[in-house]
Amino acid sequence: MTQSRCDRCSTTGPAHDFVSAGSDGTWRVLCIRCFNTEMAQFADLHGFEHPSFTPLRLRDVDDNHHEFHFCGLLLGDQLSLEAFELAGDDEAAGYRFQILGEADAEPSALLGQLIQKMKRALALKHLQADAGRLQIANTTVRGRVEWNGDENARQPCTIIDGQRIKWNDLGAMLLAFEGWQFRLEMLDPSDEA
Template identity: 65%
Template sequence: MTEQTCFRCGARTPPYDIVNAASSDGTYRLLCSGCFNEDMAQWADIVGFEHPQFTPVRLLDADGDSHEFHFRSLLLGDQISLEAFELAGNDESEGYRFQILDESQSDPFVLLGKLVQKMMRALSVKHLHEDASGLQVAGTMVRGRIEWDGVEDGRLPCVVIDGKRVEWNDFGAILMAFEGWQFRLELLDPSDEA
C-alpha cells in the first residue's frame, strides 16, 4: 500500500485516509482526513471541531473469522461521516465497509458505539455459503455493496457480499438457483441500515 503525501501538512498517509479535495480555484489537492476536516470546519464556520481518531478494532463474523477494521471520519459541512473498513490488500473493492452519518457536533465516541453495533449486526449474518457446486445464497436474501469491476471503460459492476468480491457473471450464476422466482432490488445509501 503506497502512502501518499498530504498537500497541506506533508504527512505520509495511507491511501484510505486521503481525500482528493477541490479548492476554491478549481484545482484538486490530496489531503489527509485531519487537514480535510480542518478545512471543512473553517468553511462551515464550526468552532472547536476536533478530528476524532480511533484505533483499529477486530470483530468476529458469523463463522468466527476475525476482521480488522480501520476508521476514518470526514466532516461534511453540517454532518460527520464515520466509516469503518477492512483493508484487503491493494484492492479497495474487497472487504467489509460501513458508514454512519450524524450531526457535526455529535460525540464521536457515541457515533463509534453506534457504528460498532451496526458492524456487529451485519457480521452476524452470512448471505453466501460454499458447497460442492460453488457459492450459493444462504437463504433467500442477499445484502452487499456494488463496486467498480476495475476494468477501464468497464460496464459491469462487481458486488461485495460477506466482505468478499464476487464478479457480476459469478453473481448471475449464483442467482440461477432461483430461476423463475421474483426479486426486489432496493438500493440504500452506505450510511443506511441494510
C-alpha cells in the same frame, strides 16, 4: 500499499487516510486531519476536534477475524464515520460501513452506534459454499456495488459477506432461482441494508 502525501501539511501515509478535495476547479490531496480542519473553518465550526480511533477486530458468524480501520470525515454540518477493512492492496474489497451524525455529536457515541451496526452485519451470512461453489444461502442478499477494476468493463462487481463477487458469479448463483421474482433496492452507504 499505495502512499499519498498531503498538499497542505506534507504528511505522508497510506492512501486510505487521504481524500481528494476539489474547490474552484482544482483538486488537492489532503490528509483527513487537514480536510477536517479546512471543513470546520468553512462551516464555521469552532472547537471541532478531529476524531481518531484505533483499529478494531471483530469476529463474523464463522469466527473469522476482520480488522477494521476508522475514518471520521466532517461533511459540512454532518460527521461521517466510516469503518473499512484493508484487504491487501484492494481498498474497495472487504466490509465497509458508514454512519452519519451531527457535526457536534460525540464521536465515541457515533462510534458505538457504528460498531453495533457492524456487529449486526457480521452476524449474517448471505452466501454458503455448496459442493465447492458459493450459493445464495436463503432468499435475501445484502452487499455493496463496487467498480470491478477494469476501465473498459461495463459491469460492476459486488461485495457480499465482505468478499468480492464478480457480476457473472452472482448471475450464476441466481440460476438457482429461475422463475422467481426479485426486488432490487439501492440504499445509501449510511443506511442499514
